[in-house]
Amino acid sequence: MTTCITICDTCKRAGREEGDMARTDGEALAGLVEAAAAGTGLATRRVSCLMGCKRACNVAVQAPGKLAYVLGGFAPTREAAEAVVAYAAAHAESASGQVPFRAWPEAVKGHFVARLPPLEGES
Numbered sequence: 715m716t717t718c719i720t721i722c723d724t725c726k727r728a729g730r731e732e733g734d735m736a737r738t739d740g741e742a743l744a745g746l747v748e749a750a751a752a753g754t755g756l757a758t759r760r761v762s763c764l765m766g767c768k769r770a771c772n773v774a775v776q777a778p779g780k781l782a783y784v785l786g787g788f789a790p791t792r793e794a795a796e797a798v799v800a801y802a803a804a805h806a807e808s809a810s811g812q813v814p815f816r817a818w819p820e821a822v823k824g825h826f827v828a829r830l831p832p833l834e835g836e837s
């Protein structure tokens with residue numbers, strides 16, 4: 715099953731007014747994640763608000779029948795985007811969705827917000 719990275723494209727980080735006002739931080743991160751995920755087999759999608767606004771920027775990593783994860787507190791940087799994609803690739807390789815801590819990209823550590831079990835009968 716394809717692992718999908720859902721990126722909130724309306725996230726705005728504190729201090730945003732001192733940076734690029736042409737787009738939100740979430741839009742910036744979404745573009746970087748989409749670029750990093752291109753050709754990997756991972757799916758991406760944008761949504762407006764994952765209800766984690768105070769810890770922007772937020773993403774979710776999920777696949778049918780697997781544990782799903784919400785991560786937040788990312789800056790819209792290439793390093794963060796590449797780490798999210800690397801983590802999602804490991805999630806895709808895992809039968810349960812659980813990725814051993816030793817395999818976590820450094821830049822996702824400290825960013826986990828929630829882990830959701832798959833729904834019964836989901837596959």
Ligand code: FES
Pocket residue numbers: 722723724725726740762763764765766767770772
């Ligand atoms: S605006 Fe991104 S989580 Fe609400």
